[in-house]
Amino acid sequence: DSGVTQTPKHLITATGQRVTLRCSPRxxxxxxxxxxxxxxxxxxxxxxxxxxxxxxxGNILERFSAQQFPDLHSELNLSSLELGDSALYFCASSVQxxxxxxxFGPGTRLTVL
Amino acid sequence: TQLLEQSPQFLSIQEGExxxxxxxxxxxxxxxxxxxxxxxxxxxLLVTVVTGGEVKKLKRLTFQFGDARKDxxxxxxxxxxxxxxxxxxxxxxxxxxxxxQFGAGTQVVVTP
Numbered sequence: 001d002s003g004v005t006q007t008p009k010h011l012i013t014a015t016g017q018r019v020t021l022r023c024s025p026r027x028x029x030x031x032x033x034x035x036x037x038x039x040x041x042x043x044x045x046x047x048x049x050x051x052x053x054x055x056x057x058g059n060i061l062e063r064f065s066a067q068q069f070p071d072l073h074s075e076l077n078l079s080s081l082e083l084g085d086s087a088l089y090f091c092a093s094s095v096q097x098x099x100x101x102x103x104f105g106p107g108t109r110l111t112v113l
Numbered sequence: 114t115q116l117l118e119q120s121p122q123f124l125s126i127q128e129g130e131x132x133x134x135x136x137x138x139x140x141x142x143x144x145x146x147x148x149x150x151x152x153x154x155x156x157x158l159l160v161t162v163v164t165g166g167e168v169k170k171l172k173r174l175t176f177q178f179g180d181a182r183k184d185x186x187x188x189x190x191x192x193x194x195x196x197x198x199x200x201x202x203x204x205x206x207x208x209x210x211x212x213x214q215f216g217a218g219t220q221v222v223v224t225p
Contacts, residue, residue: 100213102203
């Protein structure tokens with residue numbers, strides 16, 4: 001158990017819908033990262049937050065957004081969902097040391113029908 | 114194009130054999146990490162290497178960071194079925210604060 005929690009574990013929805021994925025980092029970790037993992041793309045970095053502020057952006061679509069709240073939990077919002085958004089979404093957290101070891105949650109499997 | 118190239122993509126061996134997985138790049142990394150991921154679960158951090166030439170051992174797993182900090186290898190001695198999984202290397206370059214770049218992974222299958 002990494003100490004990072006994610007909810008829900010599974011999510012099934014239809015095209016055009018909007019969903020929210022939630023992540024609670026390990027106690028004491030200020031940084032939260034979101035990743036998307038699909039069969040053909042591997043693990044792709046989406047976005048990072050540090051203590052409530054956006055720090056780095058990766059291959060995140062404009063239909064996706066995220067935020068980190070004062071209690072450090074984070075939410076990833078996915079809107080206007082398309083079939084291709086079906087994937088595993090992982091949250092990771094770190095203390096943000098120089099070498100940035102990240103600890104991953106169990107993931108949310110999103111299926112868009 | 115992946116910043117980190119892993120090879121081989123797939124490796125199937127029998128219990129007791131040795132294996133080596135490679136992670137290569139043309140970029141210099143300030144740190145490099147290895148993770149193992151099982152189906153439907155999140156990657157689990159195995160090790161972090163930060164110094165060129167560094168060798169770290171974790172039981173039967175040996176990790177090496179290249180002298181130029183552009184490549185790394187993972188060697189497993191006497192593999193066991195429990196070593197089965199997707200092995201991912203991930204690196205952070207000096208100009209990508211906080212942003213880990215992942216390789217595509219090597220799927221290792223160890224059969225009894």
